[in-house]
Amino acid sequence: MLKMELTNYEALRRHGEETYPHECCGVLLGQMDGEVRTVNSVARCGNTRTDSPHNRYDIDPRELVRIQRQGRERGEDIVGFYHSHPDHPARWSPTDLAEAHWFGCSYVITSVEKGKAAVTNSFELTGSDEADKKLVDEKIAVGHAET
Amino acid sequence: MTKINIPTPLRQYAGKQPTVEVKAGTVSEALSGLVSKHPDLRRHLYTDDGKLRSFVNVYLNDEDVRYLQKEATALKDNDTISIVPSIAGGW
Numbered sequence: 002m003l004k005m006e007l008t009n010y011e012a013l014r015r016h017g018e019e020t021y022p023h024e025c026c027g028v029l030l031g032q033m034d035g036e037v038r039t040v041n042s043v044a045r046c047g048n049t050r051t052d053s054p055h056n057r058y059d060i061d062p063r064e065l066v067r068i069q070r071q072g073r074e075r076g077e078d079i080v081g082f083y084h085s086h087p088d089h090p091a092r093w094s095p096t097d098l099a100e101a102h103w104f105g106c107s108y109v110i111t112s113v114e115k116g117k118a119a120v121t122n123s124f125e126l127t128g129s130d131e132a133d134k135k136l137v138d139e140k141i142a143v144g145h146a147e148t
Numbered sequence: 149m150t151k152i153n154i155p156t157p158l159r160q161y162a163g164k165q166p167t168v169e170v171k172a173g174t175v176s177e178a179l180s181g182l183v184s185k186h187p188d189l190r191r192h193l194y195t196d197d198g199k200l201r202s203f204v205n206v207y208l209n210d211e212d213v214r215y216l217q218k219e220a221t222a223l224k225d226n227d228t229i230s231i232v233p234s235i236a237g238g239w
Binding site: 024026028033050053056057058059060062063065066067069073078079080082084086089090093094096097099100101102103104105106108126130 | 153155156157160166191192203205207210212230232233234235236237238239
């Protein structure tokens with residue numbers, strides 16, 4: 002399960018609206034406790050896939066190293082990532098699965114329809130290696146309410 | 149000593165530690181030292197023929213070692229290596 006405050010949930014959805022019709026992307030930082038990932042902060046990232054930004058995203062690892070370091074200084078770890086699907090459902094795609102390598106982390110996807118954030122879903126990357134990995138539906142608990 | 153930052157998904161193979169310290173002169177030696185200490189990490193970092201997996205980025209401080217001298221890059225005391233699996237996707 003992924004837990005986050007409403008302000009962080011709204012922030013990642015708003016990011017998708019701001020970058021529309023391009024995909025947005027970012028990092029979720031917080032704590033992992035067994036099956037529960039709690040988000041304390043959200044870090045926006047640039048999308049380096051300028052060749053096809055409407056349906057691809059890629060986070061510069063250098064940006065990730067910086068975010069990871071700043072998170073560590075606050076006692077936070079990377080617990081997941083988010084991106085948007087402009088005018089496309091909030092379901093993981095074969096590309097999302099192929100490019101997912103952070104096992105045990107959450108991958109949050111928001112569909113953005115005609116510039117407005119619609120559905121937000123989260124998936125946990127399960128498995129132990131590239132051969133058996135899966136993106137599995139997980140609940141997002143926003144504030145005190147579950148979606 | 150060189151500090152190696154372990155990303156969250158790989159910590160379960162590194163004694164649940166966020167960082168591992170090794171004594172090494174190059175990036176290659178540091179990574180070898182890491183997998184010697186924690187052999188379960190090997191298959192997650194390397195292919196069967198011993199090459200770093202394509203989605204595994206290795207940073208020395210803030211630089212991608214691919215743009216330095218790759219795994220032969222020399223280390224100084226107190227350098228930090230970060231292992232960063234790539235983040236990408238899209239519909």
